[in-house]
Structure formats: structure tokens, C-alpha cells
Amino acid sequence: MGQPAPVRPLAIRNPLLHARTGPGAALWRIVERRRAARAGQGRCDMDPANDSKRALQPSAGRPRSRVDAAGRGSPAGHPRLPRPMWVLAAALACATPTHAQTTVPATELIARAEQQRTADNAGFRASLAQLDASRQALTEPQKWHLRYLHAWQQDFGGDIEGAQRNLREIIAQAPDPLIRFRARTTLLNTMALTRHYEDAYRELDLLMQEMPQVQDLAARFQALAEAAQLMTAAGQYDLSLRFVDQMLANRPPGAGLCRARFNAEHARYRRGGLKSNDAGFAEAIGLCEAEGETGFANQLRCDIAEMLISQHEAAAAIVLLRRHLPEVERFGYKRQMAHFKALLAQALLAEGQWGAARSSALAAIDDGRGDGISEPLAIAYQVLYAVAHRAGNDTEALAWYQKYSEAERAYLDDASAQAQAYQRVHLRLAERRREAEALGSRNRILQLQQSLDRKAMQASGLLIALLLTLLASVAFWVFRLKRSQRRFMRLARHDGLTGIFNRQHFVECAEEVLAAASLRHEPACLILFDLDHFKQINDAHGHLVGDRVLRRTAEVCRQQLRRNDIFGRLGGEEFGILLPGCAVDTVMARAEAIRAAIASTSDERDLRDVTVSASLGIAGTRDAGYDLRQLMADADDALYRAKHAGRNQVVIASPFCDEPESAGAVSPAR
Ligand SMILES: Nc1nc2c(ncn2[C@@H]2O[C@H](COP(=O)(O)OP(=O)(O)OP(=O)(O)O)[C@@H](O)[C@H]2O)c(=O)[nH]1
Numbered sequence: 249m250g251q252p253a254p255v256r257p258l259a260i261r262n263p264l265l266h267a268r269t270g271p272g273a274a275l276w277r278i279v280e281r282r283r284a285a286r287a288g289q290g291r292c293d294m295d296p297a298n299d300s301k302r303a304l305q306p307s308a309g310r311p312r313s314r315v316d317a318a319g320r321g322s323p324a325g326h327p328r329l330p331r332p333m334w335v336l337a338a339a340l341a342c343a344t345p346t347h348a349q350t351t352v353p354a355t356e357l358i359a360r361a362e363q364q365r366t367a368d369n370a371g372f373r374a375s376l377a378q379l380d381a382s383r384q385a386l387t388e389p390q391k392w393h394l395r396y397l398h399a400w401q402q403d404f405g406g407d408i409e410g411a412q413r414n415l416r417e418i419i420a421q422a423p424d425p426l427i428r429f430r431a432r433t434t435l436l437n438t439m440a441l442t443r444h445y446e447d448a449y450r451e452l453d454l455l456m457q458e459m460p461q462v463q464d465l466a467a468r469f470q471a472l473a474e475a476a477q478l479m480t481a482a483g484q485y486d487l488s489l490r491f492v493d494q495m496l497a498n499r500p501p502g503a504g505l506c507r508a509r510f511n512a513e514h515a516r517y518r519r520g521g522l523k524s525n526d527a528g529f530a531e532a533i534g535l536c537e538a539e540g541e542t543g544f545a546n547q548l549r550c551d552i553a554e555m556l557i558s559q560h561e562a563a564a565a566i567v568l569l570r571r572h573l574p575e576v577e578r579f580g581y582k583r584q585m586a587h588f589k590a591l592l593a594q595a596l597l598a599e600g601q602w603g604a605a606r607s608s609a610l611a612a613i614d615d616g617r618g619d620g621i622s623e624p625l626a627i628a629y630q631v632l633y634a635v636a637h638r639a640g641n642d643t644e645a646l647a648w649y650q651k652y653s654e655a656e657r658a659y660l661d662d663a664s665a666q667a668q669a670y671q672r673v674h675l676r677l678a679e680r681r682r683e684a685e686a687l688g689s690r691n692r693i694l695q696l697q698q699s700l701d702r703k704a705m706q707a708s709g710l711l712i713a714l715l716l717t718l719l720a721s722v723a724f725w726v727f728r729l730k731r732s733q734r735r736f737m738r739l740a741r742h743d744g745l746t747g748i749f750n751r752q753h754f755v756e757c758a759e760e761v762l763a764a765a766s767l768r769h770e771p772a773c774l775i776l777f778d779l780d781h782f783k784q785i786n787d788a789h790g791h792l793v794g795d796r797v798l799r800r801t802a803e804v805c806r807q808q809l810r811r812n813d814i815f816g817r818l819g820g821e822e823f824g825i826l827l828p829g830c831a832v833d834t835v836m837a838r839a840e841a842i843r844a845a846i847a848s849t850s851d852e853r854d855l856r857d858v859t860v861s862a863s864l865g866i867a868g869t870r871d872a873g874y875d876l877r878q879l880m881a882d883a884d885d886a887l888y889r890a891k892h893a894g895r896n897q898v899v900i901a902s903p904f905c906d907e908p909e910s911a912g913a914v915s916p917a918r
Pocket residue numbers: 745778779780781782783784786790791792793794795798819820821891
């Protein structure tokens with residue numbers, strides 16, 4: 249035998265993250281089963297001395313070997329049951345001979361079922377049957393919890409389609425966010441198992457969105473572990489490490505550091521640049537060993553062996569792998585066994601140990617037979633091809649090469665499918681998030697705009713109200729001012745006792761009217777009258793009666809006037825009336841009517857004892873012109889003559905005769 253045939257070094261990857269059965273979670277399940285076994289769950293044997301031995305045996309009742317990153321079988325999987333409680337629950341379960349008991353409260357039964365899932369799947373199914381039988385007595389949240397456990401069992405039993413259907417319904421309908429979250433974690437895992445990577449990444453995104461609402465640390469821990477593994481599988485190592493940080497920050501009480509450190513070191517290794525003597529790896533392995541998590545410790549050793557082989561230190565890799573292979577065999581996780589043996593075969597080949605390499609490769613194929621596509625399988629085929637080629641057995645070499653080629657292509661296709669799926673989903677989600685953020689920004693701007701508009705409207709409303717109030721105040725003030733003005737004007741223009749024009753205003757109005765009449769050449773007459781012997785009335789009846797006579801005189805005169813006639817009290821008991829449009833030939837009749845009306849007041853009840861009469865003098869524009877002073881002088885002259893003629897009569901001024909022209913009957917004084 250000469251030098252070994254050149255073997256193209258494979259970029260060996262950790263089957264925990266690339267196994268057909270999903271990233272690392274099958275190991276997790278086995279680890280949890282061991283932990284459950286240590287706690288005596290599902291078995292009536294609390295002797296720790298027996299636990300490790302039994303736990304290291306592959307479970308005979310396990311329906312399939314595959315990943316369970318959804319926390320199935322984890323004692324920490326039940327959120328409300330801290331470690332001492334599930335030990336107690338296990339002890340309680342041991343105190344009862346059968347799972348078919350009917351007296352166990354539903355809460356306890358559900359807690360027990362949570363613990364039994366992988367550690368005692370038969371017991372778990374019995375607990376589910378018991379819960380089904382007492383379904384009517386369950387609360388609504390308990391019914392949803394039971395449904396979730398059934399879905400989990402469907403998945404565990406291989407009915408992935410049925411499990412996914414139920415998990416989706418739970419996610420859509422369950423009122424409890426924690427159950428929805430756990431269902432999504434399990435769904436995500438089933439998607440990775442069935443290689444629906446895009447769906448898995450999409451679910452992961454939703455899981456991360458729901459994460460802040462989930463208070464349960466165990467559920468968060470499981471989801472974060474799932475996220476870290478998927479991100480490493482997708483080649484997103486930095487993201488994976490960020491999830492690891494979150495795992496460490498969200499560690500449930502009693503949970504160790506091993507799983508987080510395993511994910512961290514594996515992501516660092518996959519990112520590249522590490523050496524086999526990396527201190528972080530040694531520390532993580534020591535930590536996992538201390539926590540009894542030898543499965544994770546050995547998985548990290550696979551990474552170290554790969555590093556050693558690629559550093560051309562195959563002999564060291566052989567030592568490492570051989571030292572821990574018995575432990576791996578005892579642990580019983582076939583995929584890990586296949587991985588160990590494939591790496592050992594590769595290292596032996598590199599060291600020229602053809603026979604040992606061939607045996608180890610065949611053993612790896614045997615262990616990995618049930619897994620379909622896997623990287624250990626490809627490594628093993630490659631080693632067998634190299635050994636056959638080295639031995640000159642071309643037919644066998646070709647056969648192994650074909651198998652190697654198919655396995656490697658299938659594996660690489662699968663790995664690439666994962667990475668591509670991540671990129672596609674990542675891009676779509678990033679796009680959607682950008683759109684959502686843009687929409688959110690737009691909404692915020694709109695809200696701000698609306699709020700500003702509202703405030704502006706409120707401000708303008710207030711301003712309008714203020715202006716209206718101001719306007720109303722001004723209007724009211726103006727109104728009061730006008731009213732006061734009107735009152736003062738009236739007081740200034742009218743006689744306080746009779747209400748008719750006072751002398752001044754009478755003169756002003758009369759002059760205006762005369763001016764207008766002059767322009768139109770219309771006639772006008774002025775009547776001046778004076779109550780007769782008024783002093784006697786005052787003296788005889790008092791000033792109040794005198795005032796009443798004055799008021800009644802004004803009233804009865806007003807009744808005789810037209811709208812445009814101007815009537816005023818010129819002083820004391822003297823009055824003036826300007827009659828625009830009234831010619832001298834008609835004025836006598838009107839003056840006489842006025843005189844008669846004044847005289848008639850004597851007949852009124854309250855003035856029965858008072859003799860009231862007036863003497864009237866008339867002047868017209870025909871003779872006096874339109875000058876008021878002249879008209880007044882003429883009318884006053886006529887009035888004087890009426891007095892002189894015996895009072896209670898009308899005299900019209902006539903420049904053509906010296907004698908007064910009397911009109912109407914001269915009423916004798918009574
Ligand atoms: N009650 C009352 N008397 C007034 C008022 N104004 C003037 N008098 C009185 O009117 C009287 C006018 O008297 P005279 O001027 O002597 O005139 P007479 O008594 O009417 O006599 P003849 O005009 O000649 O008929 C005076 O006694 C005034 O005091 C007034 O507002 N009220």
C-alpha cells in the first residue's frame with residue numbers, strides 16, 4: 249500500500265445543524281430525555297445510579313430519530329413548573345400505579361403530560377387520553393393546552409401534516425399567547441424537518457415578533473435556540489450569535505449555559521478562522537460536561553476534529569474521536585455516531601490507515617442509514633471511494649464515487665436551499681418591514697398632521713370665538729352708545745314735558761323744510777299759538793294741572809297734523825307748527841281744527857274745571873317768504889292780534905291790511 253489516494257477535503261459541517269432531521273434538536277431531545285430520566289420522570293425508579301445507564305440507552309419506544317428543537321420533552325418546557333415541582337410531580341406519578349387514574353386534577357395531569365412527552369411517551373399518551381376523557385371539566389385555556397399537546401404528539405408520531413394543520417389552527421385561534429407561541433415554535437421545527445425552509449424562516453420571523461409579548465422564559469429560550477440554529481444553518485452567523493446572547497439573557501431558572509454556549513461556539517466555528525485549540529471551545533465543552541450534557545460536548549468535539557483534519561493534524565483528530573467514541577456510542581444518537589465515525593474514517597485515511605478508515609466509513613454509513621441526506625454519509629462514501637481507488641478496485645471505486653457524488657450534491661443542494669430560502673425570505677421580510685416602516689412613518693406624519701390640524705382648528709375656533717365675542721362686545725357697546733346717543737339726541741331735541749320738538753330743534757327742522765320748499769317753490773305756512781290765560785290755570789289749579797294741560801294740548805294738536813308737519817314747543821305755553829305744502833287758502837281750516845281740538849280738552853274728565861283755549865297766529869310763505877324768522881315774526885304778530893281780539897281765535901297775517909283776518913268762530917272765553 250503506498251500513499252493514500254488524494255482525497256478532496258470536504259468542508260465538514262456539523263450534522264446537528266445540517267441533519268435531515270433538523271438542526272441539533274434531536275440531540276436536545278435526547279439530552280432532555282436523560283435529564284428527565286435523572287429526575288425519575290415517567291418511571292417509578294428514582295435511583296440515580298440506574299438513571300445514567302438507562303438514559304444512555306437509545307429509547308426503544310422512540311418512533312423516529314429526529315430533531316426536536318421545539319422544546320419537546322424539556323422539563324423546562326412546562327412554563328409553570330420549576331425543577332423542584334417536576335421532581336415532585338414525577339414522585340407523585342410514581343406513587344400511582346397507572347396513568348389511567350381519574351382523580352388527578354387537570355392542572356396536575358397537564359403538568360405531568362408536559363414532563364412525560366419524550367421521557368415516557370406511552371405515559372404521555374395515557375395522560376392525554378385521561379385529559380380527553382375529562383375534557384368537559386377542562387377550562388378553555390386547558391382545552392387549548394391539551395390540543396397543543398395532541399399536535400405535538402402527532403408530530404412526534406410522524407403525522408407531520410396533521411400536526412402542522414393543528415398547530416396552525418392553534419396559532420390562529422388560541423386565546424393564550426403562550427400556547428400560540430409554543431405552537432409556532434413546534435411548527436417552525438416541523439417546517440425545518442420537512443425542509444420547508446422558506447416557511448420555517450417566515451415562522452421564525454413571526455416568532456420573533458411575538459417574542460416580546462411572551463413572559464415565559466422557558467418558551468422564549470426554546471424559540472431563541474431554534475432561531476440560533478436556523479440562522480447558523482442559513483450561514484447568518486452573526487445573527488445566530490445575537491440569538492445566543494438573547495438566550496443567555498432569557499435563561500430560565502435552573503437552565504444551564506451549555507446549550508447557549510454550544511450554539512455560540514458552533515456559529516463561531518462555522519463563521520471560520522478558528523483553530524482547534526480555541527479557548528472558547530474548550531471552555532464550552534467543559535461547561536457541557538459539567539452540566540452532564542455530553543451530547544453537546546461531543547458535538548463540539550466533532551467541530552474540533554474537523555478543524556484538526558483541515559489543519560493536517562489528523563493524528564490528533566483520531567485520538568480525540570477514539571477517546572470519545574465509546575461515550576457517543578453509549579449516548580446512542582445515531583447521527584452523532586455516524587458523524588464521529590465518518591470523521592474518524594477521514595482522519596484515518598489522511599494517516600494512511602486504509603483498512604481502519606474503510607471499517608469506520610462503513611460503520612458511519614450503517615449508523616447514518618436512516619437519515620437520508622447527510623454530510624457524514626458523503627464523507628464516508630468519499631473515504632470508501634479513496635480506499636477502493638487506492639486498492640486498484642476501479643469498479644468498487646466508481647460505485648462509491650457515484651454514491652459520494654450523489655450524497656454530496658444532495659447535501660450541498662440542501663444546504664444551499666436553506667441559505668437561499670433564508671435570503672429570499674430575508675429580502676422579502678426586509679422589504680415588507682421597510683414598507684411597514686414607511687407606512688408607519690406616513691401614518692405618524694398623517695397623525696401629526698391631523699393633530700396639528702385639530703390643534704389649528706381648535707386654535708382658529710378659539711380665535712373665531714374670541715373675535716366673535718369681541719365683535720359682539722363691540723356691537724353691544726356700539727348699540728349702547730347709539731342708544732345713549734339717541735337718548736341724548738332725543739333729550740337734546742325734544743321737550744321733556746310734551747315730547748314734541750323743543751324750540752331749537754323745531755327751528756332747525758323748520759329751516760331745512762323751508763329751504764327744501766323754497767327750492768321746489770312749494771308753499772308753507774307757520775302757525776304760532778299760545779294758551780290763553782295760562783297763568784290763571786296755574787294759579788287756579790296748580791302747576792301739575794298746568795302741565796297736564798300742556799301735555800294734552802300737544803297730544804290733540806299732534807292728532808291734527810300730517811307726517812311731514814313740524815311741531816314744537818317754543819317756550820312756556822307757546823307752540824309752533826310749520827305746515828309744508830299748505831297754502832294760505834287752506835291753512836285757515838287746519839288752524840281752526842287745531843284751535844277747536846285744544847278747546848275741546850276742557851271737556852275731558854280730568855280737566856273739566858279748566859277752561860283751555862289758545863290763540864293762533866298764521867303766516868305763509870306766499871307773503872313772508874321762506875325765511876323762518878320772517879315767518880315767525882309775522883305769525884307772532886298775528887297771534888298778538890288774536891290775543892288782542894279776545895283770544896281763542898285764529899288770525900292770519902296779512903301785509904295788505906292792518907286789520908287781522910280772523911278765521912273761525914271766536915269762542916268766547918268761558
Ligand atoms: N304749569 C306750567 N306753567 C308754565 C310753564 N311755562 C310757563 N308757565 C307759566 O305760564 C304763564 C304764562 O303767563 P303769561 O305770560 O302771563 O300769559 P297768560 O297768563 O297766558 O296770558 P295771555 O297769554 O295773555 O293769555 C306763567 O305764569 C308761567 O309761569 C310750564 O312749563 N308749566
